[in-house]
Amino acid sequence: MIRILFLPTLFLFSCYTQAATVINDYFVFETQKEVNIYYHRVLGLKIFSIVKKLPQQRQDFFREKTKEIYQTYLDQYQLTEKEFPKPFVDIVSGFHSASFSRHVRGKVMQTNLITLGKDEIKDDPDMLIAVLAHEMAHYFHRHGSIQSKYLKANQETNLELNQENNYGEGIINDSKLQTQLNYLDKMHYYLEPESSNYLANLPKIRITPKSVPDQILNSLADYEFNTQAYTVDQKICRSEVKTILHNIRKASSFTYNDIQELSYTLKRCELYRIGSTQEIFSHFYAKENYKHLFENTKQKAQDPEHANYLTAKSIINKDHPLTVMLTHFYSQRKAVKKALEQIQFDKLIFFSKENQADITSFGILESLNLEYTILKTHQFHSQADESCEELSQEFSISRQRKNSFYYGDSFFNSHNAQCWRYYRAKTMQEKK
Numbered sequence: 001m002i003r004i005l006f007l008p009t010l011f012l013f014s015c016y017t018q019a020a021t022v023i024n025d026y027f028v029f030e031t032q033k034e035v036n037i038y039y040h041r042v043l044g045l046k047i048f049s050i051v052k053k054l055p056q057q058r059q060d061f062f063r064e065k066t067k068e069i070y071q072t073y074l075d076q077y078q079l080t081e082k083e084f085p086k087p088f089v090d091i092v093s094g095f096h097s098a099s100f101s102r103h104v105r106g107k108v109m110q111t112n113l114i115t116l117g118k119d120e121i122k123d124d125p126d127m128l129i130a131v132l133a134h135e136m137a138h139y140f141h142r143h144g145s146i147q148s149k150y151l152k153a154n155q156e157t158n159l160e161l162n163q164e165n166n167y168g169e170g171i172i173n174d175s176k177l178q179t180q181l182n183y184l185d186k187m188h189y190y191l192e193p194e195s196s197n198y199l200a201n202l203p204k205i206r207i208t209p210k211s212v213p214d215q216i217l218n219s220l221a222d223y224e225f226n227t228q229a230y231t232v233d234q235k236i237c238r239s240e241v242k243t244i245l246h247n248i249r250k251a252s253s254f255t256y257n258d259i260q261e262l263s264y265t266l267k268r269c270e271l272y273r274i275g276s277t278q279e280i281f282s283h284f285y286a287k288e289n290y291k292h293l294f295e296n297t298k299q300k301a302q303d304p305e306h307a308n309y310l311t312a313k314s315i316i317n318k319d320h321p322l323t324v325m326l327t328h329f330y331s332q333r334k335a336v337k338k339a340l341e342q343i344q345f346d347k348l349i350f351f352s353k354e355n356q357a358d359i360t361s362f363g364i365l366e367s368l369n370l371e372y373t374i375l376k377t378h379q380f381h382s383q384a385d386e387s388c389e390e391l392s393q394e395f396s397i398s399r400q401r402k403n404s405f406y407y408g409d410s411f412f413n414s415h416n417a418q419c420w421r422y423y424r425a426k427t428m429q430e431k432k
């Protein structure tokens with residue numbers, strides 16, 4: 001898998017600052033030592049460079065190709081090294097092929113670091129070339145610093161061989177769909193990132209380690225219990241709420257019913273509040289993300305169709321701030337589910353960062369007469385050459401569209417299926 005590492009920006013601030021070189025808004029690594037510090041101390045991952053362990057001949061080949069592909073980017077886009085700094089490419093064990101971003105003074109910055117996972121490129125020189133060109137495209141387009149998963153949702157679908165294949169008709173002008181997709185884009189951070197069955201999972205709030213709900217509940221626990229409890233009742237309540245929070249995080253999922261039950265206990269502990277609901281929200285959300293929740297609440301609480309209906313009801317009901325917060329998680333998921341149900345995914349083709357990286361890298365490799373490496377890579381990855389050929393036939397003859405071919409393996413994976421990538425590369429080559 002070729003992935004781009006995308007760190008959640010909400011609560012992850014790297015406190016580790018080092019003398020950095022920032023060139024044209026890229027965070028530039030220059031030495032292996034800097035990179036190792038980044039792997040281990042900033043990311044906290046067990047990633048190890050294996051470049052030095054490779055036979056000399058392979059090291060030379062790797063360096064030569066890195067230089068060649070980088071130079072082609074400079075030539076093709078007429079850039080100087082100041083505009084597009086040299087990449088720092090590392091072949092690694094313990095991690096996949098990726099392009100990296102990092103927080104620098106509250107800002108998400110694209111770095112020039114690219115890893116090639118040793119298991120992904122195997123010992124195959126073609127694989128190394130294709131993956132390298134693809135990851136360099138992520139770096140080139142600063143994909144790591146773009147929050148949105150889909151680049152302008154579908155507005156750029158024309159880039160995707162659409163017209164002659166009859167893809168994406170009418171989508172570009174569908175403003176309702178644009179709104180829904182932009183909404184999903186914004187919301188997907190609040191959902192668990194690894195779910196393959198996103199629709200079935202939405203009614204439950206799942207708390208996976210380091211997910212946003214987990215981080216919020218964890219901070220709430222701290223926030224709650226760092227304050228003083230004076231009376232016996234407060235002490236009992238404190239212990240009860242603590243147990244509830246602990247159980248929710250441990251159970252790793254909860255339903256609206258659970259929230260209702262919780263609300264009952266919390267109501268009883270009304271005396272022991274943890275600040276006003278607005279204060280709690282301001283603690284965890286940026287102002288533009290929570291302010292609207294406290295406006296026109298009466299109106300919203302009467303409109304079951306409104307996205308924040310349940311949250312508004314909970315606010316009007318003067319629920320404990322924790323109840324409001326949990327209800328809000330639930331509302332968000334409910335709204336996402338509704339949006340997902342309304343979108344006809346089988347009629348869509350997404351233009352994601354992955355699409356852009358594939359297409360850009362194809363152009364780069366084409367000028368080096370190396371585009372065959374992409375075809376080979378996708379064919380190899382799909383491990384079913386014949387069925388991939390068959391599917392390609394089907395794509396071009398019947399113009400059948402299947403969700404999974406555009407959407408990748410899951411809602412959260414914006415990589416297209418390998419057969420589709422193979423088909424696209426093949427079509428692009430034939431069009432030459």
Ligand SMILES: [Zn+2]
Binds near residue numbers: 003004134354
């Ligand atoms: Zn990628």
